[in-house]
Amino acid sequence: MAFFLTLLALVVSLGLTWRYLGSYMAAVFDGRVHFLGFVERPIYRLLGTSPEQEQTWKRYGAAVIVFSGVSLLFTYAILRLQGWLPLNPQHLGNVGSALSFNTAASFVTNTNWQNYGGETTMSYFSQIGALMVQQFVTPAVGIVVAVVLVRGFARRSSSTVGNFWVDLTRCLFYVLLPIAFAFGIVFVGEGAVMTLAGTATVHDVLNQVTQTIARGPIGFMESIKQLGTNGGGFLNANSATPFENPTGLTNFLSIYLLLSIPFALTYTFGKMVGSVRHGVALLSVMALLFGVWVGFTSFAEHQNNPAVAAAGVHSTVGNTEGKEVRFGDTSSALFAVSSTMTSTGSADAAYDSFTPIGGMGLMTGMMLGEVTPGGTGSGLYTLLIYALIAVFIGGLMIGRTPEYLGKKIQSREVKLAGLAALVMPVVVLIVTAIAVSVAAGRAGPLNAGPHGFSEILYGLTSQGNNNGSAFGGLTGNTPFYNIIGAVDMLLGRFAIMVPVLALGGALAAKNVVPESLGTFRTDNAMFVGLTIGVILIIGGLTFFPAVSLGPIVEQLSHGRFF
Amino acid sequence: MLLHLRRSFTMALICLVIFGFAYAVAGTGVAQVLFKFQANGSITAHGSTLIGQNWSSPRFFHGRPDDFGPYAANSATHTSGGDNPLVANGVNGGSGATNLGPRSKVLLANTRALVAYWHSMGVSPTPDLVTTSGSGYDPDISPQDALAQIPMVAKARGLSTTVLSKLITEQTHGAQFGFLGASFVNVLQLNEALAKLG
Numbered sequence: 001m002a003f004f005l006t007l008l009a010l011v012v013s014l015g016l017t018w019r020y021l022g023s024y025m026a027a028v029f030d031g032r033v034h035f036l037g038f039v040e041r042p043i044y045r046l047l048g049t050s051p052e053q054e055q056t057w058k059r060y061g062a063a064v065i066v067f068s069g070v071s072l073l074f075t076y077a078i079l080r081l082q083g084w085l086p087l088n089p090q091h092l093g094n095v096g097s098a099l100s101f102n103t104a105a106s107f108v109t110n111t112n113w114q115n116y117g118g119e120t121t122m123s124y125f126s127q128i129g130a131l132m133v134q135q136f137v138t139p140a141v142g143i144v145v146a147v148v149l150v151r152g153f154a155r156r157s158s159s160t161v162g163n164f165w166v167d168l169t170r171c172l173f174y175v176l177l178p179i180a181f182a183f184g185i186v187f188v189g190e191g192a193v194m195t196l197a198g199t200a201t202v203h204d205v206l207n208q209v210t211q212t213i214a215r216g217p218i219g220f221m222e223s224i225k226q227l228g229t230n231g232g233g234f235l236n237a238n239s240a241t242p243f244e245n246p247t248g249l250t251n252f253l254s255i256y257l258l259l260s261i262p263f264a265l266t267y268t269f270g271k272m273v274g275s276v277r278h279g280v281a282l283l284s285v286m287a288l289l290f291g292v293w294v295g296f297t298s299f300a301e302h303q304n305n306p307a308v309a310a311a312g313v314h315s316t317v318g319n320t321e322g323k324e325v326r327f328g329d330t331s332s333a334l335f336a337v338s339s340t341m342t343s344t345g346s347a348d349a350a351y352d353s354f355t356p357i358g359g360m361g362l363m364t365g366m367m368l369g370e371v372t373p374g375g376t377g378s379g380l381y382t383l384l385i386y387a388l389i390a391v392f393i394g395g396l397m398i399g400r401t402p403e404y405l406g407k408k409i410q411s412r413e414v415k416l417a418g419l420a421a422l423v424m425p426v427v428v429l430i431v432t433a434i435a436v437s438v439a440a441g442r443a444g445p446l447n448a449g450p451h452g453f454s455e456i457l458y459g460l461t462s463q464g465n466n467n468g469s470a471f472g473g474l475t476g477n478t479p480f481y482n483i484i485g486a487v488d489m490l491l492g493r494f495a496i497m498v499p500v501l502a503l504g505g506a507l508a509a510k511n512v513v514p515e516s517l518g519t520f521r522t523d524n525a526m527f528v529g530l531t532i533g534v535i536l537i538i539g540g541l542t543f544f545p546a547v548s549l550g551p552i553v554e555q556l557s558h559g560r561f562f
Numbered sequence: 563m564l565l566h567l568r569r570s571f572t573m574a575l576i577c578l579v580i581f582g583f584a585y586a587v588a589g590t591g592v593a594q595v596l597f598k599f600q601a602n603g604s605i606t607a608h609g610s611t612l613i614g615q616n617w618s619s620p621r622f623f624h625g626r627p628d629d630f631g632p633y634a635a636n637s638a639t640h641t642s643g644g645d646n647p648l649v650a651n652g653v654n655g656g657s658g659a660t661n662l663g664p665r666s667k668v669l670l671a672n673t674r675a676l677v678a679y680w681h682s683m684g685v686s687p688t689p690d691l692v693t694t695s696g697s698g699y700d701p702d703i704s705p706q707d708a709l710a711q712i713p714m715v716a717k718a719r720g721l722s723t724t725v726l727s728k729l730i731t732e733q734t735h736g737a738q739f740g741f742l743g744a745s746f747v748n749v750l751q752l753n754e755a756l757a758k759l760g
Contacts, residue, residue: 048565137577312677447666473661
């Protein structure tokens with residue numbers, strides 16, 4: 001009952017957010033929001049640009065890539081130098097080169113995969129200046145790339161798609177900063193830690209325990225970690241720790257925050273292209289798949305853990321291994337599905353210890369390409385890719401040149417969409433195959449049997465989809481996993497972004513063909529079903545064999561332990 | 563290209579200053595003014611109410627078995643640190659779970675050892691009491707987990723079961739607003755109240 005009320009509260013709050021944050025973001029990217037003009041203008045002056053200076057998709061894309069490269073360099077440099085930098089009360093040393101490269105790639109691609117334990121590796125300077133900065137920057141980059149694609153549909157015969165620096169600045173200041181700051185206050189009020197002082201030492205005279213407790217500027221990092229679908233926590237155990245996620249309310253708000261922008265962007269899309277119905281169609285695709293995954297994953301986690309059952313302990317509270325008492329089984333599953341289906345990757349429980357079907361829910365949620373609802377911006381643009389493929393298939397069925405929002409989808413567009421859709425599965429399957437073929441890769445898993453394979457598959461799927469969650473038993477801080485993971489993440493981000501930007505440019509240059517009776521409708525239930533079919537078929541065909549070797553075998557091996 | 567580079571460096575610096583340091587400093591300032599107690603770790607006379615401790619004496623209610631404690635078979639999980647924020651009783655750790663899969667032989671052995679341990683203490687264990695948490699220092703147990711431990715505490719302290727179950731009821735926090743999360747008992751607060759009973 002409580003879980004249904006939680007779901008109801010989530011649907012209501014996300015519904016309102018979808019409508020109002022969605023239209024607000026449309027206003028921001030149309031340049032109709034100005035209340036922070038006094039901050040915007042000096043930044044444009046420093047950069048030597050202005051909202052009037054529009055860019056072609058190539059210049060826009062070059063700016064995205066160069067800026068991301070520079071961000072990578074900044075992040076890497078800070079980690080490598082942290083031992084000599086201030087704000088390091090625990091006197092942690094410089095981070096090694098392979099781990100720094102992996103971590104820099106991870107935070108610059110909005111993945112937030114962590115091959116380190118935060119409290120034992122990263123100084124406050126690194127947490128704030130290298131990692132949290134990217135938690136603001138990368139969701140903004142994702143959103144502005146999505147906005148370019150949306151403008152492709154919205155504009156007619158236009159050679160330009162916007163100005164990257166202006167879009168980025170507006171997204172940062174008008175969307176991410178105010179929301180993150182406001183929710184940061186709530187997180188701290190509930191109990192999240194927020195201090196620049198070092199560790200605390202306590203001694204309990206009742207039981208003679210002395211503890212040194214890691215602290216840090218955590219509470220305000222939490223809000224942007226979730227809002228930006230980043231997921232990289234300050235502490236090793238992420239949102240499972242009470243200092244990051246102290247109460248049932250913060251757990252709910254975490255789920256709400258990480259879902260809010262990805263869902264709301266479909267309204268922004270509808271508003272900007274002048275057809276909210278099209279936004280609703282995309283929202284329906286996202287919400288239907290999301291709902292199914294929440295359903296079966298929380299059902300699976302409400303079952304007892306096989307090892308606990310075999311040890312003779314009956315459970316009415318589901319699988320408790322790796323879960324926190326204050327959240328419970330179903331809310332932990334809801335958090336997990338929300339986090340994996342949004343490319344967030346934060347965790348309020350140990351996903352490695354989920355039941356086989358529960359863990360499969362998380363893994364396959366990522367394998368659908370992070371579109372349900374996906375990451376900030378990346379969810380919308382990847383879903384639009386699938387929508388174009390659905391339009392193309394629909395066009396083939398009725399024998400007409402496919403159109404979407406009046407734009408003809410021709411050979412170039414279909415090729416770009418196909419390329420963008422295939423990058424992730426190809427990269428993930430190849431790196432997984434490499435990892436299981438070499439000794440360095442097989443050394444990674446903690447668990448034996450099919451679950452060990454699941455740990456490798458999960459880790460490389462997570463990184464290729466820029467999710468960042470893990471089956472935590474995988475030992476990732478080795479040269480092999482640090483480097484193959486970084487390649488996986490960089491390709492999973494930028495090898496998709498570039499064709500998306502090219503698509504935005506190609507579409508913006510087109511004029512609109514008037515709608516006729518024969519036009520294939522792209523705003524009705526039929527189209528929603530077709531798009532869901534495309535997502536499931538691409539995801540299923542590419543990943544079913546791999547998934548059957550991992551969680552499916554594990555589920556079917558009744559009574560066996562590995 | 564040079565223009566892109568110059569703008570990228572400028573923007574990266576702006577972001578470092580505003581979204582790194584200004585944001586963190588402003589956040590810390592607001593947090594320290596509005597919620598000083600929470601912002602510094604909810605530290606009370608006997609420790610932080612948000613960080614689990616290792617309670618090994620039968621005179622106290624125990625938290626979840628995330629710690630070194632008396633659980634011999636748990637040795638495989640020592641690297642995750644248990645009730646071990648950074649250092650606990652001289653042993654280094656960090657937050658984290660065991661990450662053992664649902665069909666892991668190690669998990670099965672650990673769980674069996676924990677069941678045997680609880681039986682030796684006269685307790686018929688609930689699932690929370692034989693499984694480790696996500697953080698490794700879950701500060702809470704469910705009311706059922708506390709009720710299950712009554713025989714152990716009652717025997718050690720010579721208190722009646724009614725007094726103890728009344729204490730647990732008093733210490734039970736319901737789900738937030740009646741539906742968010744699960745109801746729980748904070749082990750530190752429960753044991754502080756228990757110590758006052760004598």
